[in-house]
Amino acid sequence: MTDSTEMIAGVPQGRLRAMATREAARFARMRPLSRAALDAGAAHYLDRVPMHWMKDWPNPVPMVVARAKGARLVDLDGNRVDDFCLGDTGSMFGHSPRPVAKAIRKQARRGLTYMLPTKAAMQAGALLSDRFGEFQWQIATTATDANRFALRVARAVTGRRKVLVFNGCYHGTVADAMVELDQGRTVTRPGLVGQVTDLTETAVAAEFNDLDSVRKALEAGDVAAILTEPVMTNSCMVLPAEGFHAGLRRLATEFGALLIIDETHTISSGLGGYTRVHGLDPDIFVVGKCVAGGMPTAVWGLRPAVAQAFQRYDAGRAAGHSGMGTTLSANPMQFACLKATLSKVMTEDNYAHMERGAARLHAGLAEAVARHRAPWHVVRVGARVEFICAPGPLRNGTEAKAAHIHEVEATVHAALLNRGCLIAPFHNMMLVSPATGDDQIDRLVAAFDAVLAELFDPSET
Structure with a gap:
């Protein structure tokens, strides 16, 4: 794997871009029906999307959803995805409670x-x-x-x-x-x-x-x-x-x-x-x-x-x-x-489930960051968890802007999606819903650990 001496959020630039290229190609191979559907119908929309935020996902084309239930999505190609984005909080309690x-x-x-x-x-x-x-x-x-x-x-x-x-x-x-x-x-x-x-x-x-x-x-x-x-x-x-x-x-x-x-x-x-x-x-x-x-x-x-x-x-x-x-x-x-x-x-029992799951996710992600000595940190408020590609904690908006490193976030997001885990396209946000199971949380932690291993410890992969 070719590395560049320039570092981005602690990752050699060449290593990061090699992962981004590979994950984009993998995404495209996994979703031929999504691409075909977009090719057939997207031209009727301005810039080929119904709402321009849909372009913020770091994929070659948007993932076209067939159905969603609880904390899972299925796309047109039959790929099953654990959903931690949950409509950027719009479906925080799960899809179609x-x-x-x-x-x-x-x-x-x-x-x-x-x-x-x-x-x-x-x-x-x-x-x-x-x-x-x-x-x-x-x-x-x-x-x-x-x-x-x-x-x-x-x-x-x-x-x-x-x-x-x-x-x-x-x-x-x-x-x-x-x-x-x-x-x-x-x-x-x-x-x-x-x-x-x-x-x-x-x-x-x-x-x-x-x-x-x-x-x-x-x-x-x-x-x-x-x-x-x-x-x-x-x-x-x-x-x-x-x-x-x-x-x-x-x-x-x-x-x-x-x-x-x-x-x-x-x-x-x-x-x-x-x-x-x-x-x-x-x-x-x-x-x-x-x-x-x-x-x-x-x-x-x-x-x-x-x-x-x-x-x-x-x-x-x-x-x-x-x-x-x-x-x-x-x-x-x-x-x-x-x-x-x-x-x-919106009940005490559901929030208790969400809190327990988010604590589990926070601990797993933080352990992966520490194990790979990444200069990142993880933060949580209730059911909302984020990994941030910079040291922390952050104190204000100026520091938050400096910590937002799009190239790294987009690459990690795409790599997680190809491993069956969807997080928000905005600042690595993840939500645990009442429908989210420990098995889903553990899959996300394992995928995150594998991505960090490749970025920070390529000799282990």
Whole structure:
């Protein structure tokens, strides 16, 4: 095997690229029917995919899925894959949980959408408060929409224009969150399609785990809300430092800003999300993705005092469009799935299973990293596990960006998939679902160990 003297994340560049070339060829050989299906039908889509994120998978062509159940996928070529991506959290509780599938079949006979509430809507509202805390709820279709609407409320209630977000954050395609720090100064992120406005007029960035930078941003007095995840995700994962969230709460109160907690990814943390598990106290709470078992649904809730303040504002505003809500949001299918998920799927027993499995996965991956002396680390929050191709732990978004090494991540991802294990294409994220078995976890650990052996100890392979 040819090695290059240049090292990438501790791996000789030549060795890494040889693996990438071989794994791409192996993927193509294993999936002739997928390629044929794409050749026959993909030309009708822009850039040959129904949604451009599907190009983020590091394969010669996307894997075309035939069916999924529990924590497994089967593609058109009959390849069975242990699924640890789970729709990037959208199917965190497994594909088609039985109570949700049953609710879909039942509601489908009663109609799909009518822009009016149902009895299930009333029941789902009570379940949301029982699971996540005392909030006044609204239903959206995606967490992007929910975050966008929450920010409108925050600006309405405070009369301020800016949102504080953290460098390297992700809150869906919310424009206000698309800023970053450049030598300590907030700038619009590069690469945004069709961006024509200066986002620094409505947003300011601070560093995660740096309360001094938060205070400095809030001192201007123009911040309506702090929008944050409890743990930075969709970057290389960054855990909060001790006291960070308590400090955020104090600073938000001191400077009159609302605290918005986005749990869309960190719902993996446990029953009620990171907020309930760790006793956080947001003014506005957002969660999406898997909250309705895979049916496109998001929820956002206001603490009663914030809800009352918004109602006073709403009563006095001019008549016209609010800029919030979409026609298909809060449809009866969403409520049927919300009710089924919250009452029968999002349970203490299921979270306990997920926690045990994720601990097993974390330990196995960390042992492999140590055995092969890779300069990497493994991190976990609840059912969510990531290996990061850099030393750790990471402290903020700047460090997370530096630790994201696409060439290494893409190669390892492709090698794992060819060994029957699918992880997320974004930053090596893996989820353990209630349907994930120890045998699947052990296969992933064994595949990861084999890949690391080839990258770091080729004489052993």
